[in-house]
Amino acid sequence: MKNSKTIVFKRQQAILKALKEKNVVHVENIAQKLNVSATTVRRDLQMFEQQHLVERFHGGAKLLRETLKEEDSALLVQSDKGISQKHIIAKYAASLIEEGDTVFLNSSSTALLILDYLKNTRAVVVTNNGNAIGHNKDSKVELIITGGEVYERKQSMVGDFALHTLSKITADKAFIGVSGISVKGGITTSVLQETAVNEMMLKRCQGSCYIVAANFKIGKEHNFLSGAVEQVSEIITVEGADKEEVKKLKNTGIDIVELANIND
Template sequence: MLAGQRRNHIAEVVERTGAVRVSDLVSELGVSDMTIRRDIDQLAEQGLVERVHGGAVALSSRTSDEPGFRAKSTLMTRQKQAIGEAAAALVEPGSSIGISAGTTTYELARAVRSVPDITVVTNSVPVAQLLHESGTPGQTVVLTGGVRTPSDALVGPVAVAALRSLHVDLLFLGAHGVDPQAGLTTPNLVESETNRALVACARRTCVLVDHTKFGVVGLSTFLALADVEVLVTDDELSSRTRASVADAVGTLVTAKRQRIPGRLRTGS
């Protein structure tokens, strides 16, 4: 595992659990405690974790809140880019799509910003801004109203009411966690309600999640795995989990990263 991948993993663990010990990371990652301490020091300098004696904890300002969009966008970046590129192949000119808030769905938006004559419905402020600035001919962006969360999602009754009157061909949906029994989950109850409204306005749903989201269970379920038509993930998902997910969803797509920068392959 490269240094960048190792630090991404540490940041993901802290985000999910709130804290991590150096000794546990040494055993898990097979490196020295000095290496782990240097990784934590660098993450602390970047403002992603708080260094404490024996490990790292989530920043005190974020322990009971959602991590911000900027903080999450630094994690699993190459995996998210690969997932976004793979999912973009499902978007056709002339179609209408929904894009939920999140850093993985943002990469999907980046990949489709040059597709002409599409209508995009989203509750993500960064996604709407990205597509608006692209200036692609015939591209229409509909941004729901609502209360803005730390992750730059618009949620709540206003967002839900707006979505009830809309219909899209395909929804691209992120998740905090994916579990065979719990399904797709989020720790935010209001965001969960808004995600259900997004699903209700879509003919088909495509879920975009990297491998670290599997086995994670948030407070509220907004979609069962059996109701997912397409799920796109990266090539670091274990074979056992991949087989289990493939049996549960309609189609599983694995986004494979080539070692040559800038080139991606996709396979299912």
């Protein structure tokens, strides 16, 4: 099983490398080069699209270079370091939601996964994540979508309408996914349009504000600031984050939960 995962990871890295070098890949060409089926390549490209790394077109895909900094793109492939961490973090985060809570989830894919694990708890979930529409959820969970202008690449709701909706709500807890968090850089994201929404969620939360972030995002700094680390109550991540940065963050008074990686 482990060997199989390694093969998949290496194939995906090879496709991503080709994308970074040429900006565009064609399914048939890359399938022949890697000696795999076209269906396998399409499946990998679909996964990259879900990670907002590429834009697919008929017969291939184009790299969205502006989505992420160059050094992070390989890490965000949904391998052991991607999808598994998201589920580990989301499952723990869901356990923190109590009966009757009103909760903010931002446009993060990790935050959205909390819905998968929120069971038998009556709660109101407010999100600007358009992907939440139609997402499986427990019948006890009431879902409110902020509305607003749709940022197509991530299907997130942004702009004045989304902000107006959030300004009318007070949440008990907020779960904010990030592109990076550090003492020096604060809470940062790769999408400018989403910073105002994240700021409003942090402002309108009367209880704990949680950052949900894979371990490789701890200590990272991206282009656009969503808030200061002083606004964060707790960071939920997976073991393996930069120890020096974890120490610095703890020194600011933030609690950090480092969950065991069951795939290690």
